[in-house]
Structure formats: C-alpha cells, structure tokens
Amino acid sequence: MSLRLPTPPTTSCRLLAYASSFVGRRAKEVKRNFTSFSIPSASSSLPNANASISNGFPIPGGLEDEMVGYIFGRRKATDVAHSVWKHVVREGDTVVDATCGNGHDTLALVKLVAGESARGRVYGIDIQEDALRSTSCFLGQSLGTQEMEHVKLFPKCHTKLAEIVPEDASVRLVAFNLGYLPGGDKAITTRSETTLLALEAAGSIIKPGGLISTVVYVGHPNGREEFETVQAFASGLSTENWVCCKLQMLNRPLAPVLIFMFKR
Numbered sequence: 001m002s003l004r005l006p007t008p009p010t011t012s013c014r015l016l017a018y019a020s021s022f023v024g025r026r027a028k029e030v031k032r033n034f035t036s037f038s039i040p041s042a043s044s045s046l047p048n049a050n051a052s053i054s055n056g057f058p059i060p061g062g063l064e065d066e067m068v069g070y071i072f073g074r075r076k077a078t079d080v081a082h083s084v085w086k087h088v089v090r091e092g093d094t095v096v097d098a099t100c101g102n103g104h105d106t107l108a109l110v111k112l113v114a115g116e117s118a119r120g121r122v123y124g125i126d127i128q129e130d131a132l133r134s135t136s137c138f139l140g141q142s143l144g145t146q147e148m149e150h151v152k153l154f155p156k157c158h159t160k161l162a163e164i165v166p167e168d169a170s171v172r173l174v175a176f177n178l179g180y181l182p183g184g185d186k187a188i189t190t191r192s193e194t195t196l197l198a199l200e201a202a203g204s205i206i207k208p209g210g211l212i213s214t215v216v217y218v219g220h221p222n223g224r225e226e227f228e229t230v231q232a233f234a235s236g237l238s239t240e241n242w243v244c245c246k247l248q249m250l251n252r253p254l255a256p257v258l259i260f261m262f263k264r
C-alpha cells in the first residue's frame, strides 16, 4: 500500500512550517550545489571546473567541502551522506529511502532524481505512519506538484523493500538513517535483526555503480549492537564487487557513524 501525497495541511504540518522553510532554503542550496558539478560516469572522464582532482579521481566540489567541514566538526554526518549521494545519483534514477522519518533525506533524494523526464522515483519506507505523515507534510511544503509525483511512500518494515520497488527497476541508492524518529517515540527504533535483513535486501537490488548508505546512531539502547551488525555486514561484502568504508568520530563515542557500501 502506498500513501497518497500530498497530505492536506494539519496541525503538525503547521508546527513543521518553520523547519520546512529552513529546509526549503537548504533544498535550494542542495539544488544549486547539485547543478554546480557534473556527475562523472564510466564514460565521462572530464571533471567540470568546480571539481578538484585527487589521485586522478574527480571529487565534486560539494563533497570536498562537506568532508572538510565534517573533519573540523562543522558539518553533520547527514550532510556528508547527502553530498556522497550527489556523487552517485543521477536525474531519472530509482532510489529508496528505507527510513523516511521526518523526510529530510527523502527531500534530498527527490531533488537528485527529479527532472524533465519524470522518470526518477524515490520509494520511501517507514514502519511508523506518523513518520510518513510527517514526511508527506514536509515534502508537500518543500516541493512543487510535479516533484511530488516522483515520491511514493510505504508504511512498512524496510525488510520488505525489495517487494516495494518494481522488479524491473534498477536501484541506484538505498539510504538508511537508523535509530528513532526525532520528535517521536524514542522506544521505536530500528533493530539489528530487521536492519540486517533490509541490508541484505538492499544488496540484492542495488545495481553496479550504486550505493547503500547508512547513518548509524550508537546512542540509543540497541544502537551499539546495530552498529556492529551494519559494520559486520559491510566488512563481509566481497572486495571483488563492493567498496565499503566507515567514517567515525574517535573522541565522540556517541556521534553517528557513516558506513557506505558502493557496488562496483
């Protein structure tokens, strides 16, 4: 079952108005950044003027800035994740947000896949209907009608993600932002067992050149175990087919950890 969009304005929508206007501005920045570099593909080796070269590998200006910001404690893990996505996702792609929450990641993904062709799709999943209402409301305030057509929301467990995405779709990105819903019930968190099944499902639908992106929060009761599960899953992927890495703050043990799994 997919959720219809957009949701009519509600009290919670109004409560989110301030946050949305902020993210609306952020979304414009995202779009600006996105259009400021071209995504290198296997067939294109020419970085644009804004890209710098590191060991022959073009890095989009946005990613380099976010990484430097992260290293110096000025940027959040999610900012780095969004920047990495820009390096992988192209207009017209199919992507999955496996934990929609309040919709910030979903919005960033819509901005990346939406375009003239109307082909791009974001399949958004969350186990809590409240979270999807919040996402729907937030997207309704941040996107135009046409951009909204790129999103489908599903109130389900992300272990079902391969059943939600059409069989013939080749998926460029599956994003997980684990933990609990900010502003919601902190007792409802993602869990190691279901996260592992969802990661396996993601691995089965990601196409070569695609990415599984995870932001893992270790501060909640199941967080440490979940982090170890995600880390073990990524560490066990074959080096022939996958490039996996982790970004972790060393002197802030509760800071979220980024784990990326890139399929060659």
Ligand SMILES: C[S@@+](CC[C@H](N)C(=O)[O-])C[C@H]1O[C@@H](n2cnc3c(N)ncnc32)[C@H](O)[C@@H]1O
Pocket: 098, 099, 100, 101, 102, 103, 104, 105, 106, 125, 126, 127, 128, 131, 156, 157, 158, 159, 177, 178, 179, 180, 181, 182, 188, 189, 190, 191, 194
């Ligand atoms: C940290 S929040 C996600 C934040 C969100 N991506 C954003 O940008 O606002 C984690 C979300 O995972 C959801 N969740 C927990 N278990 C889940 C499951 N098994 N399947 C899908 N979503 C789940 C929670 O309901 C919560 O909304």
